[in-house]
Amino acid sequence: MxxxxxxxxxxxxxxxxxxxxxxxxxxxxxxxxxxxxxxxxxxxxxxxxxxxxxxxxxxxxxxxxxxxxxxxxxxxxxxxxxxxxxxxxxxxxxxxxxxxxxxxxxxxxxxxxxxxxxxxxxxxxxxxxxxxxxxxxxxxxxxxxxxxxxxxxxxxxxxxxxxxxxxxxxxxxxxxxxxxxxxxxTGTDGSKMSKSKNNYIDIFSSDEILKKQIMNIKTDSKSLEEKKNPDPNKDYIMYLYKLVAPKNKVENMKKKYVKGGYGYSEAKMALYEEIIHKFSTERNKFFSIIKxxxxxxxxxxxxxxxxxxxxxxxxxxxxxxxxxxxxxxxxxxx
Known part of the structure; x- marks a missing residue:
């Protein structure tokens, strides 16, 4: 080999x-x-x-x-x-x-x-x-x-x-x-995710810090009522969500973006919850092993x-x- x-x-x-x-x-x-x-x-x-x-x-x-x-x-x-x-x-x-x-x-x-x-x-x-x-x-x-x-x-x-x-x-x-x-x-500011740029997401941080990192994702200034661009190449929340969420959830978020009445804060919370859910086993193992x-x-x-x-x-x-x-x-x- x-x-x-x-x-x-x-x-x-x-x-x-x-x-x-x-x-x-x-x-x-x-x-x-x-x-x-x-x-x-x-x-x-x-x-x-x-x-x-x-x-x-x-x-x-x-x-x-x-x-x-x-x-x-x-x-x-x-x-x-x-x-x-x-x-x-x-x-x-x-x-x-x-x-x-x-x-x-x-x-x-x-x-x-x-x-x-x-x-x-x-x-x-x-x-x-x-x-x-x-x-x-x-x-x-x-x-x-x-x-x-x-x-x-x-x-x-x-x-x-x-x-x-x-x-x-x-x-x-x-x-x-x-x-x-x-x-x-992509990091939370749209450039390459890096600790030196402080634009990273640490899935092993506390729930509070993890949520804060996700809430810092850069977005445009569109209001809650306005339609959003669901293209992952244009929207950093959608980009990260696509990396961690199953296809049906990604499609559902895209529909909400296009329809309007769906804010970036809600999208960020969805990303946060998906990360917590997707990596729950790994997070539990990490917190146990690190001790x-x-x-x-x-x-x-x-x-x-x-x-x-x-x-x-x-x-x-x-x-x-x-x-x-x-x-x-x-x-x-x-």
């Missing part, structure tokens, strides 16, 4: 966009047993822009609890914390020596920053670390959104340059796995042990290709 890899940064709970575009599709792929799966909590990536280390630790627990709440089976997948497998940082250094500086200056995350003097080296080079995450396990299938395609292309280029320089196929070339829902999940930190630590330790065993073997092979001696054998781990 081919290896599949995906990761989520430990910056709070995974939001609705993460769940619909990454977590649910990945679990479905794992359940169908099409791929060997590696799922990591990207805490090394998180410290690039987060100074609160305790926040990162708590977020790591939240992400693990989310995966478990949605039914991830850790027996047939490897769930681990990125920082527990330090071989990835060693590989990132090797890869950085095989990639041109100028190409990194073209990365979207770097180019969009207006004040370059405030950018730390981690933010500039994190596409290299991302490539190391992928290439360390020879992952060939990477579930991503459209905005992450550039990073997969960078990983492919680095793998190609490395293989060419060494003269053998050390790394497989990764491929993005795009699904319709992963292309673009058991010892269980979460046990799962992370088990996943790290599996991932590290594979990483050590891979790094010893890569070190050999670079004429470096292996650090230690797997026998010394016991």
């Amino acid at each position: 081919k290896n599949m890899l995906t990761g989520i940064r430990s910056t709070g709970n995974p939001h609705l966009g993460n769940i619909l575009s990454v977590i649910i599709p990945s679990i479905n792929m794992i359940t169908n047993k099409k791929y060997s799966s590696f799922i990591f909590i990207a805490d090394l990536h998180s410290i690039i822009q987060t100074e609160n280390i305790q926040y990162i630790k708590n977020s790591t627990y939240n992400i693990v609890a989310t995966w478990l709440a949605f039914g991830l089976n850790t027996e047939n997948s490897i769930l681990y914390r990125q920082s527990d497998v330090t071989e990835v940082t060693e590989l990132a250094w090797y890869l950085s020596c095989f990639f041109p500086y100028k190409r990194l200056t073209l990365v979207h995350s770097f180019k969009k920053e207006e004040n370059k003097s405030k950018i730390n080296v981690g933010l500039f080079t994190y596409p290299i670390l991302m490539a190391a995450d992928i290439l360390l396990y020879n992952a060939e299938i990477i579930p991503v959104g459209k905005d992450q395609l550039q990073h997969i292309e960078i990983a492919r280029r680095i793998a190609y340059f490395f293989n060419k320089k060494i003269g053998k196929k050390v790394f497989s070339l990764p491929n993005p796995f795009l699904q319709e829902k992963s292309m673009f999940i 058991n930190k010892s269980l979460l630590d046990k799962i992370l330790f088990s996943g790290a042990k599996k991932a590290k065993s594979i990483a050590i073997n891979r790094m010893n092979y890569i070190r050999k290709c670079l004429n470096f001696k292996p650090l230690f054998s797997l026998k010394k781990m016991s």
Whole structure:
């Protein structure tokens, strides 16, 4: 089987966009047993822009609890914390020596920053670390959104340059796995759902906070009596409702929009109630699991042990290709 890899940064709970575009599709792929799966909590990536280390630790627990709440089976997948497998940082250094500086200056995350003097080296080079995450396990299938395609292309280029320089196929070339829902999940303001933009919906927040997030969805100024545009591409409430509600409920809301006499507040309440209903099982599981930190630590330790065993073997092979001696054998781990 081919290896599949995906990761989520430990910056709070995974939001609705993460769940619909990454977590649910990945679990479905794992359940169908099409791929060997590696799922990591990207805490090394998180410290690039987060100074609160305790926040990162708590977020790591939240992400693990989310995966478990949605039914991830850790027996047939490897769930681990990125920082527990330090071989990835060693590989990132090797890869950085095989990639041109100028190409990194073209990365979207770097180019969009207006004040370059405030950018730390981690933010500039994190596409290299991302490539190391992928290439360390020879992952060939990477579930991503459209905005992450550039990073997969960078990983492919680095793998190609490395293989060419060494003269053998050390790394497989990764491929993005795009699904319709992963292309673009709209936030409450109409742009891509993101914690940094504060336009996200957190299904694991309290009922009060969840309702407040949904009530903040941007709308036009049409009155209660006026007809509304039911096109999901024009109305953000309808767009999100279509993602979570069954087809008959979506059609019913569209009829109310066209008829008039149906306000945006009512539509937002319908969305809120649908999210509460649709994810009731997952919410209950999450709130139960998150209380058991010892269980979460046990799962992370088990996943790290599996991932590290594979990483050590891979790094010893890569070190050999670079004429470096292996650090230690797997026998010394016991």
